Amino acid sequence: MQTGDRIKQVRLKAGITQAELAKRLGVTPQAISQYERGIKKPKIETLRKIATALNCNVSDLDNSLPTVYIDALLSQNPELEKKFSDTAKNMMLSLYGTTDEWEARKIVFARWVNNLEECDRKSVFDIIEYLQALNSEGKMTAAERVEELTQIPKYQKKDSTAEDEYIIEEQ
Helix, strand or coil: CCHHHHHHHHHHHCCCCCHHHHHHHHHHHHHHHHHHHCCCCCCCHHHHHHHHHHHCHHHCCCCHHHHHHHHHHHHHHHHHHHHHHHHHHHHHHHHHHCCCCCHHHHHHHHHHHHHCHHHHHHHHHHHHHHHCCCCHHHHHHHHHHHHHHHHHHHHHCCCHHHCCCCCCCCC
């Protein structure tokens, strides 16, 4: 079972809506929906907040060895948790020139777009134009449809190179 499925399962068992969980975490209900559908993978810090809000252990949400190990280390040592957070911020600063996650995302997007072929770049901007005409629910549905297209071999890229990958893990 994937992390998103586990989050949803524990949330439903606790009798909490996505909106309520979002409120407890200080995020949007759309973020919770994206975590549960596997569109975004929450960082360890976010998993810890979700676990606290749902009154469970991080391992109930993600039992992969790295996640469980990091959670155990950070739980036992608050100084290490701060150092871990500071290291992540320093990495963002060195990679993107900012510690603000949204600013970093804009930089990542700009780098990605600049590396696209002209026809692909036009498609990206066409998609953005269409998205601007949608409400929040429509945008979420559009994201779901695009994710579905990635599962169809006809639409998958044939080769992926390191230059194509500019990823910031979702919080």
